[in-house]
Amino acid sequence: MALTRRAALTSGAFVAAACTASAAAAEQALFAHGVASGDPLTTQVIIWTRVSPRIPGTDVNVTWKVATDSALTHVIKRGSIKTGPSRDHTVKVDVTGLKPGTIYYYGFSVGTETSTIGRTQTAPATGGERLNIALVSCSNFPAGWFNAYQAIARRGDVDLVLHVGDYIYEYGPGEYATEWGKTVGRVPQPPKECTTLSDYRQRYAQYRTDADLQAAHACAPWMVTWDDHETSNDAYKDGAENHNPATEGPWNLRKAAALQAYYEWMPLRNPAPGKSFEAINRTFDWGDLATIVMLETRVMARTFQLDYETDLxxxxxxxxxxxxxxxxxxxxxxxxxxxxxxxxxxxxxxxxGFKAKKLNEPSREMLGVSQQAWLAEALTKSVKSGKKWQVLGNQVIMGRVTSPNFNAGLPPKVLEAVAKARPQTKAFFELSQFDVPFNLDAWDGYPAARERLYASAKEAGARLIVCTGDTHAAWANTLKDAGGEVRGVEFGGTSVTSPSIADTFANFGLEGAALNELITRANPEVEWHDETKRGYTLVSITPESVRGDFMELDTVKSKTFLVTKATSWETSYGPKPQGLVAV
Structure with a gap:
């Protein structure tokens, strides 16, 4: 269907109206950043907003209420909370005493000024016939319009939005995927790379003025985890590729600032007392249907990424x-x-030698010892309590993806163009004939850690549904352990706006379809793959099956866009984990 911003903001009943958090809300001086909800449990849910005080730097008392109707007349919970500069004037309330499996509406006010009304829901305590999850990731503000968020808000059938990372990007103007933004006024703010608490706060504030993002937040509760760009590119426990201590200060200070801003601006619970800010891993049950396990694979325990140039x-x-x-x-x-x-x-x-001595080294960590033990316990508890599916909110691709032999598979004219323009890519093309992982920043760079995860899933009898982002490409993967046994499936969602390697190769005359075919043909675990489109994935979970509908946009460079279902892949519930089949 064709969607325009104007049509989306002027049509339909409450779900359309409330789920489009209209541009008028963004014009309100006090509630310019919309509303949000998240981390739903059976009797409680987080609700969120931010106020922009008339007098900067002052504390503000904010009233909140939760109702059973969209006009907020049948109020069942209300209260007030003070916010101020110590938390960037954000408001986060963990509303308790709610009924399981119930839709609620919520809003905020200061005096006579009111926020947009949001829609949320609690998780069912038992049963659960269907759970619709909108899977998103990699939303780069200057790289395109947030059309995917608008498309999600317009659906009316989304129970949860699952954002698995790169909600913001840390780059400044002139850096990664920022050029187009200059032509339409989407220049990163502050106009520099984010390194301080003030920087990260400003960046979240800019993103949250976007009407499409506000729409998606207002229409359903979110479950979120970060990837690398919420801190810095290719982050790991002790640093990041895009962090220079000599000019940007100690990594731990930058990381702490980034995570503080994340917890202020995102609708999730803060870590339990005694836990660090890095411990974003947590679980949610959705009736008897599924347990959703949100992982942390970046800044808590991840070992430094290997690099072919220096390690091979x-x-x-x-x-x-x-x-x-x-x-x-x-x-x-x-x-x-x-x-x-x-x-x-x-x-x-x-x-x-590289694989034996470095890549397969057992000490290389993705989750870390404590999180791995926690995950094993969570999977076991889920299966023993009768949950059908175990869903992992996971940042980077888990399936095995070997680089195709680019030198043999690409046309000579493409190879020549790449050799002239990108010598480093040419060197990787030469290496690709030797059966090497495509992406060392993914789970492929930590194979022993992946096998530990698979062993825990096998011991628990889990049926893994892995929901992943990061690559700016869409993936339907059947996951197998080192022994060849199916351990689950993976739906890798494409980006909201961030460009993929297909966009780069298009400059050298390579069509995206040819790149997709090269990667898919070289990898038995990859059932389907698309590098060419932006969008989201609707993951529909029932007791009998889980289906991924890969929804793709024809453009993110225009506010008028077309969203279509590219393909659907499904796994069925059985005595053992089953792979994906096209439906």
Whole structure:
């Protein structure tokens, strides 16, 4: 269907009206950032807003209420809360004493000024015939309009929005995917890379003035976790690729600032007393249907990412048989000069050595020991209590994705164009013939940690539904452990706006369909893959099956857009975990 901003804001009954958090709300000086709800339990839910005080820096008393009707006349809960500059004037209330499996409406006021009205719901205590989850990630403000959020808000059948990371991007103007934003007034604010608490707060404030994002927040409760860009690109426990301590200060200070702003601006519960801000991992039950487990795979325990350029060494190989054999005999090696090798000997990447000594090293962590134990316990508890499905809110791709042989699979003209413009990409293309992981920042960079997760799922008897973001591409993956047993399925959602590698390769004459085919054909776990579109994934869970509808937008560069279902993939409930089939 074709959607325009004007049509979306002027049509229909309450679900359309309340779920579009109209632009008029953004013009209110006091409640300019909309409302939100999240982390629904059976008898409680978080509600959120922010006030912009008339006198900056002052405390404000905010009244809130929850009702059973959209006009907020049948009020069942109300209260007041003081907010101020110490929490950036955000308001977060954990409303308790609600009924399970019930839809509620909520709003805020200061004096006579009122917020947008939001719609939320509590989780059912038992049963549960269907749960519709809108899976989103990677929403870069200057990279495009947030059309995916508007499409979600307009559906009217979304129970939960699951955002698995990169809700904001830390980059400043002129950095990643910011050029288009200059043409339409979507320039990152502050106009610099975010490194301080003030910076991150300003960035969230800018994002939350977007009417489409406000619409998606107002229409359903959210469950969220961060990925890397809420702090800095390719973050890990002790740093990030996009962090320079010499010029940007200690990593721990930047991380603490970023996470504080995240908890202020997002509708989730703060960590329990005694837990660190990094401990965002938590669980939710949805009746007897599912347990949703939100993971933390970035800043709490993740080991530093490997890098082919620095971690993959060259070895000397005998190639006389046609099959490279690494030379390990010390006597023979001592007689070889790498600068003048004899015929039949070549210097090649020692991929086997890289995998054995570094990649498969058991000490490499993604979750960490304590979170891994917590996850094993959560999966076991879920299965024993009769929950049908175990859903993981997960940041980076879990399925095995080996790089296709780009040198063999790409047209010569594309290879030539890449070689001239991007020497580093050309080097990776050369490496891709040696059976290496496509993305070392994903679970493929931590295979031992992935096997530990799979072992816990197997021992618990879990049926994993892994919901993932990060890659700006769509994936339907059947997940298998090292022994080849199916452990679950993965729905990898594309980005809301962030461009993919298909956009880069298009500049060199490669069509997206050809890239999709290369990656899919090279990977048995990948059932379907699309690098070319932005959008969201609707994950529909019933006792009998789980289906992923991959919803794609024709553009994020116009406010008039078309949303279509590209494909659907489904797994069925059975005695053992089942793979995905197209439906």
């Amino acid at each position: 060494e060259l070895g000397l190989f005998d190639v006389t048989s046609g099959q490279p054999v690494k030379i390990t005999d010390p006597a023979r090696l001592s007689g070889l000069d790498p600068r003048n090798l004899p015929q039949g000997v070549m210097a090649l990447p020692d991929v086997a």
